[in-house]
Amino acid sequence: MAYAIEMKHIRKAFPGIVANDNITLQVKEGEIHALFGENGAGKSTLMNILFGLYQPDEGEIYVHGEKVKITDPNDANRLGIGMVHQHFMLVDKFTVAENIILGKEPSHLGRLNMAKAVKIARDLSDKYGLDIDPLKKVEDISVGMQQRVEILKTLYRGSNILIFDEPTAVLTPIEIKELIQIMKRLVSEGKSIILITHKLKEIFEACDSVTVIRRGKVIDSMAIADTNPDDLANMMVGRKVNTQINNTAYEPKGKVLDIRDLTVLDSRRVKVVNHLSLSVHGGEILGIAGVDGNGQEELVEAIAGLRKASSGTIEINGQDMTNHKGRKITENGFGYIPEDRQKDGLVLDFTVGENLALQTYYRKPFASSGILHPKVFTQQAKQLIEEFDVRTPSERTLARSLSGGNQQKVIVAREVSRSPQLLVAAQPTRGLDIGAIEFIHGKLLEEKQMGKAVLLVSFELDEVLHLSDRIAVINEGRIIDIVNPKETNENELGLLMAGHKKEAHQA
Amino acid sequence: MSTWFRKINWLTLLIPVISVFLGLLCGAVIMLAGGYNPLLAYGSIIQSIFLQPYYGGETIRAMIPLVLSGLAVAFAFRTGLFNIGVEGQLMAGWLASVACAIELDGLPKVILLPLSIIVGGLVGGLWSFLPGLLKARFKVHEVISTIMMNYIALYSTAYIIKNFLYTEGERTPTIPSSASLASNFLATITQGSRLHWGFIVAIIAVVVMWFLLWRTTMGFELRSVGFSPDASRYAGMNVSRNIILSMTISGVFAGLAGAMEGLGTYQYMSIMSSFSGIGFNGIAVALLGMNTPIGVVLSGALFAGLQTGGLTMQSVAGVPTDLIQVVIALIIFFVGSSYAIKWIWLRMSRKGRKS
Numbered sequence: 001m002a003y004a005i006e007m008k009h010i011r012k013a014f015p016g017i018v019a020n021d022n023i024t025l026q027v028k029e030g031e032i033h034a035l036f037g038e039n040g041a042g043k044s045t046l047m048n049i050l051f052g053l054y055q056p057d058e059g060e061i062y063v064h065g066e067k068v069k070i071t072d073p074n075d076a077n078r079l080g081i082g083m084v085h086q087h088f089m090l091v092d093k094f095t096v097a098e099n100i101i102l103g104k105e106p107s108h109l110g111r112l113n114m115a116k117a118v119k120i121a122r123d124l125s126d127k128y129g130l131d132i133d134p135l136k137k138v139e140d141i142s143v144g145m146q147q148r149v150e151i152l153k154t155l156y157r158g159s160n161i162l163i164f165d166e167p168t169a170v171l172t173p174i175e176i177k178e179l180i181q182i183m184k185r186l187v188s189e190g191k192s193i194i195l196i197t198h199k200l201k202e203i204f205e206a207c208d209s210v211t212v213i214r215r216g217k218v219i220d221s222m223a224i225a226d227t228n229p230d231d232l233a234n235m236m237v238g239r240k241v242n243t244q245i246n247n248t249a250y251e252p253k254g255k256v257l258d259i260r261d262l263t264v265l266d267s268r269r270v271k272v273v274n275h276l277s278l279s280v281h282g283g284e285i286l287g288i289a290g291v292d293g294n295g296q297e298e299l300v301e302a303i304a305g306l307r308k309a310s311s312g313t314i315e316i317n318g319q320d321m322t323n324h325k326g327r328k329i330t331e332n333g334f335g336y337i338p339e340d341r342q343k344d345g346l347v348l349d350f351t352v353g354e355n356l357a358l359q360t361y362y363r364k365p366f367a368s369s370g371i372l373h374p375k376v377f378t379q380q381a382k383q384l385i386e387e388f389d390v391r392t393p394s395e396r397t398l399a400r401s402l403s404g405g406n407q408q409k410v411i412v413a414r415e416v417s418r419s420p421q422l423l424v425a426a427q428p429t430r431g432l433d434i435g436a437i438e439f440i441h442g443k444l445l446e447e448k449q450m451g452k453a454v455l456l457v458s459f460e461l462d463e464v465l466h467l468s469d470r471i472a473v474i475n476e477g478r479i480i481d482i483v484n485p486k487e488t489n490e491n492e493l494g495l496l497m498a499g500h501k502k503e504a505h506q507a
Numbered sequence: 508m509s510t511w512f513r514k515i516n517w518l519t520l521l522i523p524v525i526s527v528f529l530g531l532l533c534g535a536v537i538m539l540a541g542g543y544n545p546l547l548a549y550g551s552i553i554q555s556i557f558l559q560p561y562y563g564g565e566t567i568r569a570m571i572p573l574v575l576s577g578l579a580v581a582f583a584f585r586t587g588l589f590n591i592g593v594e595g596q597l598m599a600g601w602l603a604s605v606a607c608a609i610e611l612d613g614l615p616k617v618i619l620l621p622l623s624i625i626v627g628g629l630v631g632g633l634w635s636f637l638p639g640l641l642k643a644r645f646k647v648h649e650v651i652s653t654i655m656m657n658y659i660a661l662y663s664t665a666y667i668i669k670n671f672l673y674t675e676g677e678r679t680p681t682i683p684s685s686a687s688l689a690s691n692f693l694a695t696i697t698q699g700s701r702l703h704w705g706f707i708v709a710i711i712a713v714v715v716m717w718f719l720l721w722r723t724t725m726g727f728e729l730r731s732v733g734f735s736p737d738a739s740r741y742a743g744m745n746v747s748r749n750i751i752l753s754m755t756i757s758g759v760f761a762g763l764a765g766a767m768e769g770l771g772t773y774q775y776m777s778i779m780s781s782f783s784g785i786g787f788n789g790i791a792v793a794l795l796g797m798n799t800p801i802g803v804v805l806s807g808a809l810f811a812g813l814q815t816g817g818l819t820m821q822s823v824a825g826v827p828t829d830l831i832q833v834v835i836a837l838i839i840f841f842v843g844s845s846y847a848i849k850w851i852w853l854r855m856s857r858k859g860r861k862s
Contacts, residue, residue, distance in 0.1 A: 306740065327743030336741070344741045349734040358731070358742045362724040370724050 002065055004029045004161050004192035005050065005081075010059035012045055019045040020056070021216040027161070029064075032183055032193045034203045034224075037213035037236055038433035040403055043196050046213070047163050050194075051083050052076045063161070082154025083163045086170075088146050090138045097121040097134035100152050124155050129185050144175035151182065162186065163194045168202055169431055172291055173461055173494070180206045198236070198433045200229045201462070214238055237435050247485075248445055250469045253282035255315075256422050256453035257303070262312035264298045264477075272298045274477035275312070280422065285444060285454040287468030287485070289461060291497050295477035296457045297339065300426050303455075304336050305329040317421050330359055335420030337411055339427045339457075345411040346399045353381035353395035356414050388413035389439065405436030412443055423447055426457045441467060461490050475499040521852075522845045523795050523802070527809065529848075530838030537833060543826045551823035552816030564697025566808070566815045568772060571705045572597070574807035575764035576789025578716050579757045581798040583649075585720055586753035587733030588642070592635060592653025593761040594786025595660030598779070600631035600762025602664045605679050605769040605776045606672060608686030616685040623686045624708065624766050631762015632755045634660060639754025643747035649754065657782065665778045678777040688771035703771035712760060717800040719756070729753050761786065791839045810835060 005027040012020040019042045027033040035043050048054045050061065052070040061068055063079045070076050076083075090099050097118045106116045121134035130148045138146060147167060154162055164183070168176045183193055183206055195207060203210055204224060211221040212235045219235045234240055257280040264273035273295045280286045290296055301307035303314055305326040314322045321329045330336075338344040346355050357377050360366055365376045381395035390409045392402055399407060408428065415423065425444060429437040444467060448454050458464050464471055465485050472479045473496040481496050535545035555562040576593045583590035590596075604627030611619055638656060641647035672679040688703040720726035732739045732749040740746050764785065769776055792810055796802025817831030841848065 304741070325743065326740070330743050338741055340737075343735070344737045347731050347735045347738045350731065354727070354731075358738070361727050367724045372722050372724060372727060374722075 002029050003027060003062065004031075004064060005194070006062040006065075007046070007050065008060045008062070010046065010049060010056045010061075012049060012054060012056050018216050020049070023059075023213065023216070023218050024221075025211055025218070026221070027192055027194055028209070029192055030187055030190060031208040032187055032195055032206055034207040034210040035194055035196045035213065036198065036203060036210050036232065038198055038435060039405065039431075041213045041236075042216040043213055044165070045216075047083070047165065047194070047196060050076070051081060051163065077157055077159070080158060080160040081163065082157060082159030082161070084147065084150045084154060084165065084167060086165045086167070088150055090146060090149060092139040093137065095135055095137050096132060096141070096149050096152075099138055099149055100124075100134070100156050102153075104157060120156060121152060124152050128155065128182065128189065130182060142175075143170050144172070144178065147171070147175075147179070148182070151186075160190065161192045161194070163196065165196045166198075167195070168197070168199065172459060173490075176202070200232060200434075203232065204229065212236055233434055236433075247285075247466060247469070248449055250284060252284045252469070253451055255279045256282050256317060257455065258313075258315040259299075259303070260313045260315075262299070262302065262314060263310050264295070264302045264307060265310050266298060272477050273302065273309075276474075276478055277312075278472055278479055280453040280455050282421070282451045282453050283448060284469040285448050285456055285467055287464035287471045288455065288457045288474055289464045289471055289493050289497060290474035292459060294474050294497075296426070296474055298477075299474070300336075300339075300424055300455075300457060303329075303424060304334070330420075333421035335415035335418060335423040337408075337415055337423070337425040337428050339430075341404075341408055341411055346407055348398070348400040350399060351396045352385065352390065352392050352399055352402070352410055353377050355399045355410050356381045356384050356395075356417075359414060359418060384413040384417055387417075388443075405432045405439075408432060408436060408440060412440060416443060416447060419450075420452065422453045422455070424455045424457070427459065428456070429458075429460065429463060461493060465490070465493070473497055519797070522848055523797060523806070523842060525848055525852075526795070526841035526845070527838050529841045530834055533837045534830065534834035538826055538830065541826075541830075544824055548820045548824040548826045548830075551819045552813065554823075555819040556812050556816045559698075560696065561698040561700045562815055562819065564693070564700030564702035566811045567706055568700060568702045569811035569815055570804075570807045571703075571709045571767045571771065572764040572785045573788055573792055573811055574709045574804055575712055575760050575767065576786050577792030577796060577803040577807050578712055578800065579760035579764070579786075580789045580793035581796065581800070581803055582716055582720070582760060583753055583757035584793060584798045585733055586729040586749065587736070588639075588750065588753055588757070589650050590635060590638075590653055590754065590757045590761075591650050591790065592638060592656045592786075593757075593764075593789045594782050594784075595653070595657035596631040596634040596758040596761035597765040597768075597783070597786045598660040598664050599634040599765065600627040601765030601769040601776050602667060602679075603627050603630035603762070604686075604766035605682055606667075608682040608770065609672065609680055612683040612685070614685065619683070619686045620688070620770070623682075623770055624763065627766025627769065628759040628762040631765060632759040635758025635761065636751065636755045639751040642754070643750040657786075661779065661782065664776070668776060668778050676777075679775045681774045682770060686770055687774060688767070689774065701772050703767075705767040705771040708763060708767060712763060713800045713804055716760070725752070761789075764789075791835070791842075794839065795842050809838075 003026050005025065007023065007025040010020050010023045023046055025046065037043050045054065049056050050070065052072045052075050061070060068079060070079065091102065100121050101117045106113045106120065118134045125132045130152060132145055132148050138149060167179060171179060187193060197203060207224050209223045210232065212219040212232065214236060259276060259278045262273055262276045263271055266272045276299065288296055298307055302309045305324055309322055313320060316329065317333050319332055321332060342348060347358065357366055357380065361372065366373060378395060385392060385395060388409050390413065391406050399410060428440050444454055444456065456464065456467060468485050470482055471485050471488065472482045473493065475497060476499065480499065480501055531549065538545040538548055556566050557563065576597060579593045580590055604623045607626040608619060608623040634656060638649045638652035641652050642649045668679050674680045688705045690704055693702045694700060720730060728744050728749050729752065732744060732746050736746050788810060792803055792806045795806035813831050813835055817828050820826045820831065821828050
């Protein structure tokens with residue numbers, strides 16, 4: 001069997017760390033091969049070597065059986081290796097066709113042949129079933145479509161080996177399904193694909209074989225048919241993990257959050273939350289399911305006091321908190337894990353210790369009469385770092401230098417340690433690896449068992465289904481239905497999320 | 508990973524030192540090209556500052572407003588703002604302190620001197636409060652508004668002096684001795700330099716800046732807003748209020764710098780036809796001092812020393828005094844290109860390890 005890509009005994013060391021240690025990766029012609037591992041396991045380093053961005057210290061690379069040396073991305077392109085980056089590299093103001101040909105324009109005597117460019121884009125799109133309009137501007141199309149433009153870019157450059165770097169991180173569940181179909185289509189047309197991921201589900205839906213990497217080393221490589229999710233997860237993390245979320249008993253108590261007839265406008269004065277009513281009880285996790293952009297973000301911001309409600313009321317712990325200042329709401333027993341942890345959840349250039357005190361720095365015992373007590377900061381930080389298993393060299397390390405999972409642990413530690421009655425978690429596990437996800441889920445369930453109310457907003461249907469006691473489906477700023485997770489499934493939720501209430505119930 | 512970060516931190520500390528060294532080195536090359544002896548020139552600077560009491564005293568005297576304006580820039584910078592209007596705030600503070608001293612002549616020194624200093628600081632703060640307010644309320648960029656405020660200060664101080672406080676020599680009258688920072692004792696031990704008690708104010712200001720930023724809840728908020736307005740808002744801080752506060756405090760430092768010139772060095776204020784340059788030098792001082800209080804003191808000392816000692820370069824080594832401005836500019840240039848220095852350093856050390 002011929003290999004499309006064969007990387008043998010690759011070693012790459014950075015000062016203080018061996019990112020790739022004797023890694024061998026063999027990708028067969030015409031297969032989808034998963035490169036599976038936690039964040040920081042060395043997947044990206046390996047792919048950057050293949051794409052010519054890094055030079056290996058040791059090891060050899062073969063493409064279609066021939067030994068090659070890849071010194072820069074141009075070499076990689078010439079060898080037919082294309083990369084679909086996680087962060088798109090597109091010019092927003094250009095059309096799809098313009099973006100595709102950028103850097104390799106069809107021209108005649110220096111004159112750009114735009115008609116030809118459009119035709120090329122359309123032909124490629126048709127051939128691989130990408131269903132994209134070459135004349136639309138990139139800024140006007142969805143994230144999923146933008147990703148297809150990236151795919152088309154590599155195809156236009158004649159790539160026959162495609163690297164997908166965590167492609168589903170930015171996609172909705174439906175877009176993920178479509179992407180997997182596109183990948184299968186590409187493979188059936190003779191391409192080979194390497195899929196970098198840390199999501200088990202995708203591997204079993206899309207891939208033919210998998211190579212597991214942990215701490216820079218290959219743990220194992222096998223056909224998908226010869227393995228199962230639990231084994232793979234254990235291999236990735238290096239210990240036994242629980243991939244199945246087991247929800248605990250549901251014993252609801254009194255209302256902690258009570259939203260009545262809430263309307264919120266966005267910056268364009270559009271009603272994004274539209275006369276919405278919802279309540280969350282102590283001892284329950286209420287999951288909000290919905291397609292991105294249906295008012296989840298604005299709803300949560302209104303609860304947190306970060307966005308004005310134009311009508312309606314929000315009560316927390318029996319007190320009216322509508323349009324109060326954020327700090328007052330926080331002090332009334334509100335904890336918040338924001339969606340964008342790096343932008344809104346942390347001051348990246350503050351130390352871990354300072355970030356852990358970001359909600360309490362002004363209060364006793366952290367400060368008195370406006371004077372800080374650094375010893376208390378340190379003491380609290382050390383205790384929380386230990387209790388929440390934050391992997392950091394010390395409490396004086398900058399939050400910026402922690403991994404995503406550990407950054408999220410800092411936020412969770414900060415919010416949960418204040419023991420709020422209401423905890424709002426927005427996309428709490430986005431982009432995290434299995435170990436960190438397991439930890440965060442455990443903490444949310446712990447809070448619930450302690451009688452706290454938890455509002456979970458997530459685009460991961462699995463997460464909502466398995467963690468919630470009730471699921472509220474949001475569509476165009478309204479709660480379209482509240483369902484029992486035990487009596488529903490992804491299909492019904494999908495229909496509800498799309499706004500089809502009746503059909504969903506008949507289904 | 509951790510060793511990697513430790514290395515960068517250590518490098519960050521090294522960069523100002525390398526920059527100074529490279530600046531002096533390039534200055535030496537220019538001197539050589541001009542047919543001068545750089546060793547003699549630099550030697551004369553060191554000799555005069557450290558061995559001649561007059562130049563030593565003048566260096567410390569020049570440090571006072573430089574350090575204060577450096578603190579002003581650094582303080583604003585720590586909270587994410589670029590206060591380029593230190594020059595104007597300094598002038599406003601200068602005139603205010605001098606005017607206060609003259610108008611309230613007759614009060615005992617224990618009241619008049621501190622009062623004049625405080626008034627200088629407050630008016631400096633008022634001068635930067637406006638850009639802060641404009642930024643917080645209407646998102647007017649502080650670089651634009653503070654530059655404009657510089658010109659308003661330049662011409663309105665001239666107008667006020669001409670119409671209300673004018674005396675012969677295009678300046679205000681001399682302030683009463685009950686508001687003066689000057690000291691016969693300091694002048695005598697430095698063989699007649701203009702060194703005055705203002706250095707105590709500067710030392711206090713350095714400690715205050717450190718304490719405010721790192722030991723108070725206010726400083727915690729200011730730094731937090733400076734690094735990340737979004738996360739600060741999510742943590743319940745009032746971002747607009749902090750922007751105004753930060754600009755105002757920065758201006759107080761600048762106003763104090765002006766008061767030091769008015770009550771200490773000159774004892775009056777002249778009608779200025781152009782900027783004094785102290786406020787702009789403050790930007791360089793803050794940059795080289797990496798916006799830390801101690802760094803500002805050290806880089807302030809360096810710039811003050813080069814400027815004062817530079818005067819002796821001409822007589823001893825025949826090097827034009829203006830060349831010292833070139834050296835200062837070169838140092839700033841190298842600090843500004845710190846990224847390149849870091850890159851070259853890392854590359855060289857990596858190669859060194861391989862071979």
